[in-house]
Amino acid sequence: MANLAIMAVSVRRELFESILNAVVNHDHYFERRVDVAGRQGLSPHHKLTSAFRMLANGCSVDSTDxxxxxxxxxxxxxxxxxCxxxxxxxxxxxxCNPNREDLKRLLRKAEKRDFPGMxxxxxxxxxxxxxxxTAWASQFKGRHDKPTIVLEAVVSYDIWIWHAFFSAPGSNNDINVLWSSPLFDNVVNG
Structure with a gap:
């Protein structure tokens, strides 16, 4: 079963098992149960694979059936x-956003790499x-006349993604995404 799940979402076995164990330990919903008829319910692997496929591949709810x-x-x-x-x-x-200690560490590292203040x-x-x-396709039309969505991300040198924002409909160029992004709201609002 684990091999089927891993192939379905293209995730390394160690990462899949780590997430699976963490999710099962966090929420008893993901444990395998026996129903009132004495039949085995869905395995945690089924449940996790379904969620991964829907999120990563954008597959429909029907395809999970x-x-x-x-x-x-x-x-x-x-x-x-x-989720x-x-x-x-x-x-x-x-x-989470970086705290003061995180910011100091990031600034020190940037200074060492000749990017002061970054x-x-x-x-x-x-x-x-x-x-x-189909009804939304024209709102999200990108450069090549296909619907696109824009991801805005702020990443530190150690690949810590501390800000991510998907653009709203409209002109999907970088300036418009930045304008609608909550990235600078905290700075502007003090």
């Missing part, structure tokens, strides 16, 4: 539980949105 044998309502519930578990497990460490690199990435709903 075919691939992982999860009904639509179960797949949606599973995805919500997975809450990931936020609960990793939020304090990876989903705490991270701001960059934009244009991703083609293959599963964009």
């Amino acid at each position: 075919e691939y992982c044998r999860l009904a639509e309502s179960t797949a949606i519930e599973n995805l919500k539980c997975f 809450k578990a990931i936020e609960g497990i990793y939020g304090a460490t990876y989903l 705490i991270g690199s701001l960059d934009y990435m244009h991703w083609e949105w293959n599963n964009c709903p």
Whole structure:
């Protein structure tokens, strides 16, 4: 089962197992249970694979029924539980802005690398949105007349992503994304 899950989402086995163990230990929803008829329920591997496929590949809820044998309502519930578990497990460490000590460390490292005053690199990435709903396609049309979405990210030298923002509909150039981004809100608002 683990091999099937890993192939489905192209994740290294160690990383998949690490996330699986963390999620199962955090939320009992992901444990395998026996139903009232005495049948085994879905394995944690099924549940995690379903969530990974929906997030990473943008596959529909219906395809999880075919691939992982999860009904639509179960797949949606599973995805919500997975996202809450990931936020609960990793939020304090990876989903936060740098504190004073982090900023001092980043500034010292940047100074050593001849980039004084730099705490991270701001960059934009244009991703083609293959599963964009037809009704929204013209709003998200990119350079090559295909729907795209823009990811804005600030990353430090040690690959700590401490800011990420996906653009809103409209003209998806970097200036417009920066204008609608919450990145500088804290600076502007004191």
